[in-house]
Amino acid sequence: MSGTRKRLRSAEWFGGHEKGAFIHRSWMKNQGFAPHLFDGRPVIGICNTWSELTPCNGQLRDLAEQVKRGVYEAGGFPVEFPVMSLGESNMRPTAMMFRNLAAIEVEEGIRANPVDGVVLLVGCDKTTPALLMGAASCDLPAILVSAGPMLSGSFMGRMLGSGTDVWRLSEEMRAGAISEEEFTAAESAMSRSPGTCNTMGTASTMASLSETMGMTLPGNAAIPSVDARRRVLAFMSGRRIVEMVKDDLRMSQILTRKAFENAIRANAAIGGSTNAVIHLQALAGRVGVEFSLDDWDRLGRDVPTIVDLMPSGRFLMEDFFNAGGMPAVLRRLLDAGLVHGDALTVNGRTIAENNGNARIESSEVIRPLDNGLTDNGGIMVLRGNLAPNGAILKPSAATPALLTHRGRAVVFEDIDDYHARIDDPDLDVDESSILVLKNCGPRGYPGMPEVGNMGLPRKVLQRGVTDMVRISDARMSGTAYGTVVLHVAPEAAVGGPLALVRNGDMIELDAPNNRLNLDVSDDELAARRAEWVAPEPPASGYERLFIDQILQADQGCDFNFLAGCRGAPVARDYV
Known part of the structure; x- marks a missing residue:
């Protein structure tokens, strides 16, 4: 079960009586480490x-x-x-x-x-x-x-789960079921x-x-x-x-x-x-x-x-x-x-x-x-013309009746657009609609934030609706719940099909059969793609490195130059 014993890496720093070993041991000893700790x-x-x-x-x-x-x-x-x-x-x-x-x-x-x-x-x-x-x-x-x-945690006679009940309490406050004071009082009870x-x-x-x-x-x-x-x-x-x-x-x-x-x-x-x-x-x-x-x-x-x-x-x-x-x-x-x-x-x-x-x-x-809570608890992987490289859905957190659903897209171009319009009384949305959020993927935000579980429109919440189908190239917190399609790849910011969705388009979710389709003709999508303009990347800094090197969600969002094991060799000592 174990490998072959070999010389310790640390011996290349601390072993022997050469000048380099002297320096490495001497500086470490200024913290009060005893000499015998460097005995191999x-x-x-x-x-x-x-x-x-x-x-x-x-x-x-x-x-x-x-x-x-x-x-x-x-x-x-x-x-x-x-x-x-x-x-x-x-x-x-x-x-x-x-x-x-x-x-x-x-x-x-x-x-x-x-x-x-x-x-x-x-x-x-x-x-x-x-x-x-x-x-x-x-x-x-x-x-x-x-x-x-x-x-x-517990509050008002109910167990409080960190994260999960933040979303629940927030929705209840927006729907008028609890007051702002009650919402604030739950903070200490939760943590x-x-x-x-x-x-x-x-x-x-x-x-x-x-x-x-x-x-x-x-x-x-x-x-x-x-x-x-x-x-x-x-x-x-x-x-x-x-x-x-x-x-x-x-x-x-x-x-x-x-x-x-x-x-x-x-x-x-x-x-x-x-x-x-x-x-x-x-x-x-x-x-x-x-x-x-x-x-x-x-x-x-x-x-x-x-x-x-x-x-x-x-x-x-x-x-x-x-x-x-x-x-x-x-x-x-x-x-x-x-x-x-x-x-x-x-x-x-x-x-x-x-x-x-x-x-x-x-x-x-x-x-x-x-x-079990659900017979099929594994992550569902969805594919179709809206997610050719895949998207995912967590069935144990979803509403079973919504796992097969066809609805009209209500589109938000980015998270700022979402925040500006989600509670607008004139927003053309009902419980059968599908909320679509773009430009929140690895490059689009950047960083792929946990905003995929978009809060529902206030006008829908006030009718007692607690879940809707939501689709995005973002992530969601593991503490969140709902019928939420995530990690759509390729993302909107690199010109994936998600970038081409418009208000009123019909979308079909068939999670049991792993399908996610946008009911728009290939010709129409091609025309929209010709009009699409890629976002301008930042000029410099870590954000530029991130955008230039990040892989898509289906590949794990690592930097493309980091894949593989490089090992931990002993570097040359130039002392």
Whole structure:
């Protein structure tokens, strides 16, 4: 299960009595590190995304200390280093615009420094894929520790799910069902502790899939952020990474095709975020695993959603943890033969060895497969003349009656146009219409923000309507819900068919048969395309780099020059 032992990378910096080794050791000693720490023991980098601007990651400072204790106990030398922190709650235009930038920082930070293995401390959703992507391109031993979900919230006698109930409460306020004062009072009730969203949003999804793919110790996904067991897990991860370095157990041995297939089926079972599609496509590109958009539909379509958690269901992450967490879900899937039990994990054991006898404490929260929330929980991949390269839809969060629907397009050219007109009393819209949002894809916004779950028009909300079909090249938060078609590719900003949709066009959604069609003739579309003008790119800066290099959603939105594993060779010492 492990590779061949080899000379540590850190020895090229700290070993011997040459001038370079003297300099490297001497400068490190100015922090109070004892001489014996440079005796050839594994140097473990602790890659920390802590930031006060990223509330989800607020407890990672404490967890880093627990990791260090574990590393020291196992005979390693821990060194903590910061990387860019990506908090979706604060960053504009969207944290997704900076995922690849953070991945570059992680990759080059690992490659340039004397570390033999890394512990990846992550929280808010983009930090998980960013750190996995960057570390995977170096292919050193690595283990991931998540910040953990915040405690459950409640307000006015109802459970409050972070993110999910923001959308619900906002719609209720716009419809006049609750007051502005009540809406504001829910803020503190929703966020009771540090930690990631307590719903099955993207952060919880990526933590769950990281555990499923074997990149964490068992149980990592669901332990609440402030639970003492989260600190124990961090400590044990510090211990384990030292052994992984000694055994040369690298990411490429864990992130195999089997691991990605397991993740698709687990994502269906948990009702996971649509953002997982983009992140796993990008991660597969880093490790060289063949992995296509159609795999999501083919492998996940018939897997029921069995985790009754917001936004698809009723409960919250604290309930999920108490019910058994991901080990219980994986046992359900193992018993049904839906996952590869022989896939390797960071503790040196297989998925089956770790989870085959897991306890399932609640069949209400983690249901049997024959009693799922929906029989077909996997991400639906849609194709047609409106999305020739694909679009996706999350069936567990959609209204079943709308999965097959034909409606008249109400088009918004960009997010500013949407905000300006959505509540206009004269907007020509009803519940049978299909809301279409353009120019919010990877290049169009730029960064592909989480605006795909457009709020419904006030005039429709006031009639008691709670869902409509919505189509865009944007993403949506994993905490959101609704019959929302996302990630339309190619996007409008590069001249995809979405750019050509006009008010009044008829659109047909046939999700069960994977179809998304614009009922406009080829000749008419050709005439419209001749009139289309591409947006002007920015002149310079990171935004220009982003627009020039970003891949489309179906390819994972990585930069086109970052695919593949470059390894972590020892650089020449010019000292």
